[in-house]
Amino acid sequence: MPESRRDEQKLWLILFQIRSVRSRLNLLATQQWLFTTLALMIGGAALILIAAAKLGPFGFLGVSAAVLLIAASGIFAAARRGWAARVDAASAAGLADRRADLKGRLTTVLALSESAKQAQLWPFLVEDTYAMRDDFEPRRIEPRLVSRSLGALMAALLLAVMALPNLNRGGAAARQIASGGAAGGQVTADLSQLQIQPADPALQPNAQIYADPETLRRLQQKLEAEGSPHQRKGLGGLMDKARHFADAFQHQLTGRNPEAGAPLNLRLTDRNPGRASGGPNGGGQSRQMAQNSANANAHRGAAGAASNGRRASRPGASPPAAIPGSQADQMAKNSAGATSQPDQNSNSSQAGANNNANPPEQDAANDFGGGANHGIGADPGHLFGPPAPQPFGSDSFKIAIDAEPSDEASAPGSPAYLPPKVRVPLNPNQLPDEPIARAAVPATEQTIIKRVFDR
Amino acid sequence: MSEAQAAIAQPTISDFARTFRRVQAEIHKAIIGHEEAVEELLGALFAGGHVLIEGVPGTGKTTLVKTLGLALNLSFGRIQFTVDLMPADITGTRVILSAGDGHREFSFQPGPIFCHILLGDEINRATPKTQSALLEAMAELQVTVGSTTYPLAPPYFVMATLNPIEMEGTYPLPEAQLDRFLFKVRLAYPGEEELVRIITATTGPEAAGVEPVFAAGEAAAKIEGLKRLVREVLVAPQIEQYAARMVRATQPHNSRALGDLHNRVRIDAVDRYVSFGSSPRGALALIMGAKVRAMLDGRANVAYDDIDRLAHAALEHRIMLNYAAHSDNVDAAQIVDQVVKAIRAARA
Numbered sequence: 001m002p003e004s005r006r007d008e009q010k011l012w013l014i015l016f017q018i019r020s021v022r023s024r025l026n027l028l029a030t031q032q033w034l035f036t037t038l039a040l041m042i043g044g045a046a047l048i049l050i051a052a053a054k055l056g057p058f059g060f061l062g063v064s065a066a067v068l069l070i071a072a073s074g075i076f077a078a079a080r081r082g083w084a085a086r087v088d089a090a091s092a093a094g095l096a097d098r099r100a101d102l103k104g105r106l107t108t109v110l111a112l113s114e115s116a117k118q119a120q121l122w123p124f125l126v127e128d129t130y131a132m133r134d135d136f137e138p139r140r141i142e143p144r145l146v147s148r149s150l151g152a153l154m155a156a157l158l159l160a161v162m163a164l165p166n167l168n169r170g171g172a173a174a175r176q177i178a179s180g181g182a183a184g185g186q187v188t189a190d191l192s193q194l195q196i197q198p199a200d201p202a203l204q205p206n207a208q209i210y211a212d213p214e215t216l217r218r219l220q221q222k223l224e225a226e227g228s229p230h231q232r233k234g235l236g237g238l239m240d241k242a243r244h245f246a247d248a249f250q251h252q253l254t255g256r257n258p259e260a261g262a263p264l265n266l267r268l269t270d271r272n273p274g275r276a277s278g279g280p281n282g283g284g285q286s287r288q289m290a291q292n293s294a295n296a297n298a299h300r301g302a303a304g305a306a307s308n309g310r311r312a313s314r315p316g317a318s319p320p321a322a323i324p325g326s327q328a329d330q331m332a333k334n335s336a337g338a339t340s341q342p343d344q345n346s347n348s349s350q351a352g353a354n355n356n357a358n359p360p361e362q363d364a365a366n367d368f369g370g371g372a373n374h375g376i377g378a379d380p381g382h383l384f385g386p387p388a389p390q391p392f393g394s395d396s397f398k399i400a401i402d403a404e405p406s407d408e409a410s411a412p413g414s415p416a417y418l419p420p421k422v423r424v425p426l427n428p429n430q431l432p433d434e435p436i437a438r439a440a441v442p443a444t445e446q447t448i449i450k451r452v453f454d455r
Numbered sequence: 456m457s458e459a460q461a462a463i464a465q466p467t468i469s470d471f472a473r474t475f476r477r478v479q480a481e482i483h484k485a486i487i488g489h490e491e492a493v494e495e496l497l498g499a500l501f502a503g504g505h506v507l508i509e510g511v512p513g514t515g516k517t518t519l520v521k522t523l524g525l526a527l528n529l530s531f532g533r534i535q536f537t538v539d540l541m542p543a544d545i546t547g548t549r550v551i552l553s554a555g556d557g558h559r560e561f562s563f564q565p566g567p568i569f570c571h572i573l574l575g576d577e578i579n580r581a582t583p584k585t586q587s588a589l590l591e592a593m594a595e596l597q598v599t600v601g602s603t604t605y606p607l608a609p610p611y612f613v614m615a616t617l618n619p620i621e622m623e624g625t626y627p628l629p630e631a632q633l634d635r636f637l638f639k640v641r642l643a644y645p646g647e648e649e650l651v652r653i654i655t656a657t658t659g660p661e662a663a664g665v666e667p668v669f670a671a672g673e674a675a676a677k678i679e680g681l682k683r684l685v686r687e688v689l690v691a692p693q694i695e696q697y698a699a700r701m702v703r704a705t706q707p708h709n710s711r712a713l714g715d716l717h718n719r720v721r722i723d724a725v726d727r728y729v730s731f732g733s734s735p736r737g738a739l740a741l742i743m744g745a746k747v748r749a750m751l752d753g754r755a756n757v758a759y760d761d762i763d764r765l766a767h768a769a770l771e772h773r774i775m776l777n778y779a780a781h782s783d784n785v786d787a788a789q790i791v792d793q794v795v796k797a798i799r800a801a802r803a
Contacts, residue, residue, distance in 0.1 A: 090693065094693070097758075103749075103752070103754055103756070103758035103760065104691060104694060104756055104757065104758035104759060105754070105756055107691045107693055107694070108689050108690070108691040108694075108756035108757075109756075110691075111691040111692050111693065112689055112691060116689055119687060119689060120684075120687040121468075121687045121688060121689055121755035122689065122755075124468065124755045125689055125754075125755040125756055128754070128755065
């Protein structure tokens with residue numbers, strides 16, 4: 001083989017190895033760009049999913065915006081970095097020179113391979129460089145075949161795997177809701193306890209309210225009195241829209257959609273038919289108090305006591321902040337009975353109905369409108385007769401604690417804040433209330449006394 | 456080109472390194488220490504340049520130059536520059552000679568400049584006019600007297616010494632003169648160990664026996680052959696660009712616009728302290744010196760490191776500092792340091 005041919009072959013091998021180094025470096029640059037981009041996309045999506053599952057609409061919106069911003073800038077930076085990391089043959093030769101400490105041999109061979117073949121020292125340079133070909137093998141110049149950014153991709157995938165259960169749980173919840181498993185239900189509430197506030201714009205209507213026509217009419221009146229919640233404008237409106245959007249997107253991501261479930265059945269009752277302003281039964285306050293007393297309802301008795309400016313010290317006189325279970329149902333029944341029979345204004349019959357419906361214990365507790373308690377919403381019908389038995393728990397008393405105003409009652413139209421009542425046992429120096437001993441009233445004087453109280 | 460030619464080139468490169476080291480070893484018989492200065496001195500010789508040697512009195516400047524002449528076995532000339540030295544004292548002059556028949560005619564009497572190795576001792580003691588007498592000889596290897604031009608026999612190598620602290624009665628070297636020196640070599644004070652060796656070597660009964668490396672009569676040809684070989688060393692365009700960029704970085708107002716947009720180099724110190732940067736001769740000095748270094752390293756190509764290592768020797772004396780630099784106690788070496796650092800960073 002001619003010597004010039006062999007020199008050409010050596011030169012070709014050197015150049016081929018430089019090209020191999022270049023390919024390897026470019027492969028790594030491509031991997032770095034690809035892996036980093038994928039890691040940012042997957043990691044960002046996982047973070048958004050986790051945020052959708054764990055955070056509220058505004059938190060989700062903030063986190064999502066931040067993640068999207070970071071991911072976008074990261075993807076842009078990765079693309080720029082990947083583009084800059086690409087090498088041409090000269091750069092690859094320079095890099096190989098530095099890493100293999102070849103003192104510029106490869107750079108010179110590559111640069112002068114076409115022009116310097118006639119130079120006196122060119123064959124020496126080629127021979128010298130060829131002798132060092134083991135030093136600049138691609139795997140020695142760049143040992144890695146896979147970019148280190150694969151670690152970032154793995155971390156992002158791990159994050160995605162951690163986020164997946166959120167997605168599945170959301171789907172399961174959606175399926176459960178769709179099958180009508182848990183979300184549906186029936187709640188009974190009294191009209192007087194309805195607190196009308198502007199609805200969360202993110203929430204869709206998902207409740208059915210039913211009541212007797214009178215209660216519905218009172219509800220309409222109450223709504224008109226409270227004023228319908230107007231739609232917010234300006235920044236508030238934008239916030240509402242953002243929240244609505246975030247909420248919808250969150251539900252889309254997680255598959256959880258509370259509104260997709262069975263609607264909530266709200267049974268509305270009205271325990272105080274006469275209290276609504278402008279109602280047909282909205283008579284005087286004293287008449288309402290009398291009705292309350294006749295119904296022997298503790299709540300109404302307390303309300304009557306409060307209207308007279310006195311603190312009631314009766315058991316069960318506190319107005320309930322929430323309606324617990326069976327008691328709420330019972331109250332609803334009572335109210336429903338009252339409103340469905342507007343003509344039956346007789347106190348005795350109503351009281352009788354209540355007595356029949358209430359359990360014995362409750363009857364005993366409610367039946368404290370006798371002579372032992374005269375003077376408080378006194379009813380002449382109870383002035384005489386045998387003394388009422390001591391109510392259960394009367395060896396203690398209730399006190400009302402005045403608290404600082406709180407934000408619970410800050411909404412317009414909401415009921416005023418009522419402090420909780422606590423039961424305090426008697427101390428050794430206190431004696432339980434004793435009923436006043438009754439004496440026999442002569443029949444002639446009974447008529448006079450009745451006439452006095454009737455006035 | 457073939458392996459046979461490579462086989463020829465291989466011993467030639469080896470020959471160069473071997474000859475270089477032999478001359479170096481002979482010089483170090485008389486000069487203790489200053490290894491780097493000696494290497495730069497010999498590098499300038501084989502690169503075809505001249506050297507300005509700066510050092511305090513007593514550091515062996517004159518001894519170094521005389522020893523080099525002895526080791527190379529070349530003709531040696533010496534000019535002691537003084538304030539009353541005239542250009543004709545350097546180049547030579549026409550004198551009236553009378554022949555035996557009584558006929559008289561002008562004849563050119565060559566000055567000490569006509570030799571292979573010229574020592575200009577304390578060159579800054581002469582006036583700039585006298586100093587300028589060397590310009591033509593250093594750049595063009597010829598001397599013009601009147602209307603006649605006399606060529607100088609190669610190799611021609613000028614070494615001028617400079618006392619940095621003896622400013623009294625001295626003149627600054629013109630920029631054109633400075634630019635013609637390939638390298639400026641600094642001779643610093645020797646260390647304690649070197650000083651002990653100097654005392655031992657110079658106060659004994661025996662003088663240093665420097666032997667010539669080349670045989671008489673063939674030294675010039677061999678040195679010229681080696682100089683031609685140095686010029687054959689290959690330089691990649693990227694490295695030439697690197698040297699050019701480094702030289703341009705020493706020039707004020709150019710340092711801000713170095714390289715392309717992605718490799719912009721900004722050297723504030725240059726703009727602030729430099730009046731005039733290096734001339735294109737600085738780039739030539741970098742490349743030629745780098746070629747010698749590559750040959751000494753057994754390579755047929757120049758590397759970036761060769762350029763970096765020669766930056767101080769090739770550029771320092773070509774940078775003219777302004778008053779602000781003197782005021783802030785900034786010297787050319789600091790400027791070159793910053794330039795090299797910036798250019799290297801831009802390359803990476």
